[in-house]
Amino acid sequence: MDTDELTELAQQLRVDSVRVADTAGSGHPTSSMSAADLMAVLLANHLRYDFDHPGHPGNDRLIFSKGHASPLLYSMYLAAGALDEEEFGTYRTLGSRLEGHPTPRLPWVDVATGSLGQGLPVGVGMALAGRRLGHTPHRVWVLSGDSEMAEGSVWEAAEHAGDQHLDALTLIVDVNRLGQRGLTRHQRDLDAYGRRLRAFGWHTVEIDGHDVEAVERAFNEAASTADKPTAIIAGTRKGRGVRAVEDREGMHGKPVKDAGEAIAELGGRRSIRVDVARPQAAPGNGTARSRPLSLPRYDIGDTVPTRDAFGEALTALGHAHEDVVVLDGEVGDSTRAEYFAKEHPQxxxxxxxxxxxxxxxxxxxxxxxxSPYAASFAAFLTRAHDFLRMAAVSRASITVAGSHAGVSIGEDGPSQMGLEDLAMFRSIHGSTVLQPCDANQAARLVAATYDLAGVRYVRTMRSGTPVIYGPDEEFPIGGSKVLRRSDADRVTLIGTGVTVHSCLEAADALAAEGIAARVIDLYSLKPVDGDTLSAAAEDTECLVTVEDHHPEGGLGDAVAEAFGDGRPAPRRLVRLAVTNMPGSATGEEQRRAAGIDAESVAAGVRLLAEKIIR
Structure with a gap:
């Protein structure tokens, strides 16, 4: 499109943003109006996308990090013919795909946005894949607001993009100077953003975001810049084109009061349709090859850390599936993700x-x-909780591994101990949470995550644990293993991870005293094996959960929640967990201090036997 046509398209996007928010009675039209010229030029002259085939590997990726500007995005889809007027009018209504902030309910939306500061980091991942793996010849466009440039995650992403020379990545910063409650930190000081981005190795272009010729030149400059990501820093005015709201505080997140008057001021409705350019053909057929999976095998009786089994199983997955990628938080030597790096460095x-x-x-x-696997210490994953939460909103399928979990890590002390991670991952919508107790189980569960949907979490341990399962044992997701059972059982001990071994030792000690204890390895904490737990409750009436985790949200809560569907509950549910503030000590000393070692478990059961066990 030429300059006049682009100007008209931008006005159409503004008009449509105003009227769709007015119809809904809510939304963010003024935040959409500021970026309309930027998106008009992108849509008409630079975006490469086949709306009929959103899975095309050559499609450009467009992320609205400022997801509250959804009226603008949906107006773009309307202009491209991807949406019709009828669906456009369902914005923000029950059952509509056009949610207040974009989600992948729409096939052209790759990831959910709205939690500010996430669009650029996600875009970095897309651009990294394109640059390093070579299967996706797309460009990545991220529209960001100026308010979210205060988020630390933006600068993690900016540094990483610069370091990795992601020249297919373009950040478009809509600097309209107004945030939700007032002025942004740098207002319209474009160079304040430019200086910071250039320090991280970016090429920057500072423009008037309402000058479509300047915007066109900036996009061309971004496309021709090699070995550096480009940031187009655009000075704009919120509510552009409507005097009643333009550049005025207090207008954020509100429909324009007199939509009819505003639309008239913008020149009235238009019906421009944009023929968006088709993407390049992607190299190859876009399908990753798969080969037979050969998992590591461990001998019963050996002592092997589950983190070692994780690394070896992950490496085997990499040999079997070419789409497996691994991301490390600079602790790959500890998580054992580095095993994968040595075999599959690319x-x-x-x-x-x-x-x-x-x-x-x-x-x-x-x-x-x-198929990504991301690994770090369990304790440090809490920093990324919002990203994990939004991953679920994005319908994303990723596997996360947290090592060095619980007090069992020993002398490093509480700052390194993951004691909240199970609660965090169990709270995520649609998640799967797994905790193996030995190496063969760990290998099998890591392999099982490949075929699962949603956010999957595998919790591994630093220290070695005895191998108690054979290499051919099966561990279905949502299952458990009953390791001790008799008709004389008077109590059920339920462990997960390292505490399975505490329960087994305690059961053996109690058996010598004439107290029969059932032992369950609840390796799947979500989904949980309600049938096995229900049978144990019926048979023994007393369940004791033992976990290397805080009592809130972990194993004990998972077991208790299994009886929330109305099935008969146990007469007594006792939870042993880490309630103290740990210090530095050996793993064995830490478990004893927390009351989750074998001796403490046995002592607890003896006390129960005196009081309530018949």
């Missing part, structure tokens, strides 16, 4: 100490067809 991505960027990159990579 598919191993070092994200350094930037857990938000690591998870965001995983979300971006799965959106362009890869």
């Amino acid at each position: 598919r191993y991505f070092e994200c350094y100490i930037a857990e938000q960027q690591m998870i965001a990159a995983a979300v971006g990579m799965q959106a362009v067809g890869h």
Whole structure:
């Protein structure tokens, strides 16, 4: 389109943003109006996208990091003919695909946005995949607001993009100077953003975001810049084109009061349709090859850390499936993700100490067809909780591994101990949460995650544990293993991970005293094996959960929730967990201090036997 046509298209996007928010009675039209010229030029002259085939590997990726500007995005889809007027009018209504902030309910939306500061980190993951793996010849466009440039995750992403020379990535910063409650930090000081981005190795272009000729030149400059990501820093005015709201505080997140008058001021409705350019053909057929999976095998009686089994199983997955990629938070030597790096260096991505960027990159990579595994210490994954939460909103499929879980890590002390991670991952919508207790189980569960949907979490341990299962044992997701059982059982001990071994030792000690205890390895904490737990409750009436985790949200809560569907509950449910603040000590000393070692478990059962066990 030429300059006049682009100007008209921008006005159409503004008009449609105003009227769709007016119809809904809510939304963010003024935030959409500021970026309308930028998106008009992108849609008409630079975006390469086949709306009939959203899975085309050559499609450009467009991320509205400022997801509240959804009226603008949906107006673009309307202009491109992807949406019709009838659906456009369902914005923000029950059952509509046009949600207040975009989600992949729409096939052209790769990831959900709205939690600010996430679009650029996810875009970095997409661009990384394109640059390193070579299967996706797309460009990645990220529209960001100026308010979200205060988020630390943006600068994790900016540094990573610069370091990795992601020249297919273009960040478009809509600098309209107004945030939700007032002025942004730098207002319209474009160079304040430019200086910071250039310090991270970016090429920057500072423009008037309402000058479509300047916008056109900036996009061309971005496309021709090699070995550097480009940031187009555009000075704009919120509510552009309507005097009643333009550049005025207090207008954020509100429909324009007199939509009819505003539309007239903008020149009235238009019906321009944009023939968006088709993408380039992608190299190859876009399908990753798969080979037979050969998992590591461990001998019963050996002592092997589950983190070692994780690394070896992950490496085997890499041999079997070419779409498997691994992301590390600079602890690959500890998580054992480095085993994968040695065998598959091209598919191993070092994200350094930037857990938000690591998870965001995983979300971006799965959106362009890869199967990501992200690994760090369990304790440090809490930094990325919002990214994990939004991964679920994005319908993303990623596997996360957390090592060095619980007090069992020993002398490093509480700052390194993952004691909240199970609660965090169990709370995520649609997640799967797994905790193996030995090496063969760990290998099998890691392999099982490949075929699962949603966010999957595998919790591994630093220290070695005895191998108690054979290499051919099966561990279905949502299952458990009953390791001790008799008709004389008077109590059920339920462990997961390292505490399975505490329960087994305790059961053996109690058996010598004439107290029969059932032992369950609840390796799947979500989904949980309600049938096995129900049978144990009926048979023994007393369940004791033992976990190397805080009592809130972990194993004990998972077991208790299994009886929330109305099935008969146990007469007594006792929870043994880490309730103290640990210090530095050996793993064995830590478990004893927390009351989750074998001796403490046995002592607890003896006390129960005196009081309530018949």
